[in-house]
Amino acid sequence: MSATTLVLLLVFVGVLTFLYRYAMIGVFASRSLPGWLHALCRHIAPASFAALTASALFVSAGEVQFAFDTPRPWAALVAVTVAWRTRNVLATIGAGMAALYLLKRLF
Amino acid sequence: MAGPGMSAGGEFLAGCRDEAPLLLGVAPFGMIYGIAALSAGVPAWLAQLASAVVFAGAAQLVIVQMLAAGAGALPIALTSGLLNLRHVLYSASMAEYVRHLPRRWRLLLAYLLTDEAYAVAVLRYQRRDHSAPPAPAPDLRHWYFLGAGFTLWAGWQLSTAAGLLFGATIPSEWELDFAVPLTFIALLTLLLRERAGQAAALVAGLGALAFAALPYKLGLVAAILLGLLAGVWTVRRLERAR
Numbered sequence: 001m002s003a004t005t006l007v008l009l010l011v012f013v014g015v016l017t018f019l020y021r022y023a024m025i026g027v028f029a030s031r032s033l034p035g036w037l038h039a040l041c042r043h044i045a046p047a048s049f050a051a052l053t054a055s056a057l058f059v060s061a062g063e064v065q066f067a068f069d070t071p072r073p074w075a076a077l078v079a080v081t082v083a084w085r086t087r088n089v090l091a092t093i094g095a096g097m098a099a100l101y102l103l104k105r106l107f
Numbered sequence: 108m109a110g111p112g113m114s115a116g117g118e119f120l121a122g123c124r125d126e127a128p129l130l131l132g133v134a135p136f137g138m139i140y141g142i143a144a145l146s147a148g149v150p151a152w153l154a155q156l157a158s159a160v161v162f163a164g165a166a167q168l169v170i171v172q173m174l175a176a177g178a179g180a181l182p183i184a185l186t187s188g189l190l191n192l193r194h195v196l197y198s199a200s201m202a203e204y205v206r207h208l209p210r211r212w213r214l215l216l217a218y219l220l221t222d223e224a225y226a227v228a229v230l231r232y233q234r235r236d237h238s239a240p241p242a243p244a245p246d247l248r249h250w251y252f253l254g255a256g257f258t259l260w261a262g263w264q265l266s267t268a269a270g271l272l273f274g275a276t277i278p279s280e281w282e283l284d285f286a287v288p289l290t291f292i293a294l295l296t297l298l299l300r301e302r303a304g305q306a307a308a309l310v311a312g313l314g315a316l317a318f319a320a321l322p323y324k325l326g327l328v329a330a331i332l333l334g335l336l337a338g339v340w341t342v343r344r345l346e347r348a349r
Contacts, residue, residue: 021194044193048189051311051315097283097285
């Protein structure tokens with residue numbers, strides 16, 4: 001992606017995000033939101049994070065690769081376990097990175 | 108703590124003080140974002156600018172992760188546009204408290220309306236002050252909102268800068284870009300309390316693999332939309348079963 005495209009992209013996302021934030025405060029102050037929007041917003045974050053995680057771990061150059069002979073999937077598994085047990089974000093990131101460094105010595 | 112009859116400056120400082128503890132949780136994300144932006148090839152000045160213009164942590168991490176994976180501008184815009192949609196809900200929730208304010212105040216507070224500022228400011232508005240009778244004093248709670256929002260803004264800019272400085276000095280063998288998917292794993296686990304969210308995540312995750320071959324990473328957008336459908340469908344089914 002060219003630098004110009006990237007600048008335009010970031011400005012677009014920034015303006016859009018501002019419009020979201022301003023929409024009800026500044027423009028439609030009196031209207032209430034439909035229920036389906038609340039329902040939809042609940043699922044957007046889990047769906048996005050799951051898709052991105054799966055893609056980061058198992059997609060390489062447009063191809064699905066279960067590279068279990070490399071450290072990252074296993075380090076991610078450690079992170080999932082720690083996340084499940086502790087529900088602590090920093091502990092999860094720390095354990096995942098520590099597992100990555102440890103496994104890189106083994107592989 | 109903010110109390111009744113506080114001055115504008117007092118409200119502002121109370122907002123700053125109540126927001127400050129949240130910076131402990133936010134700063135690592137800012138640093139991870141800065142580091143990952145550099146390793147995705149984003150120039151430092153642009154990464155810092157994005158923290159001011161976009162000013163939404165989860166979306167910025169998603170943008171950087173997708174850039175690193177070679178995604179095109181359209182799927183990145185669609186994904187971050189969806190992910191930030193929740194801010195409309197915060198905006199609606201805040202509307203009744205700030206709609207009497209002049210436009211310049213509403214513009215400023217809208218810009219500062221992040222997850223973390225919302226969480227702190229909405230509590231201030233919902234708190235009932237029993238300690239004093241409702242005096243005819245002017246409502247100065249927008250100063251509290253401003254203090255909370257400004258504190259988070261400053262923390263986000265500074266932690267981004269720290270990540271950019273740190274990221275420029277560490278070798279890529281440290282693989283700190285891996286911290287971004289780890290962050291997604293951590294946040295995902297917190298979000299998976301209910302059935303429908305689990306269904307949405309499962310379908311979106313599998314979809315990301317099924318559509319991996321689509322160009323510009325458009326498969327991610329398709330996977331997320333399919334996940335949303337699965338979430339909505341699960342809610343419907345659970346309601347019918349009840």
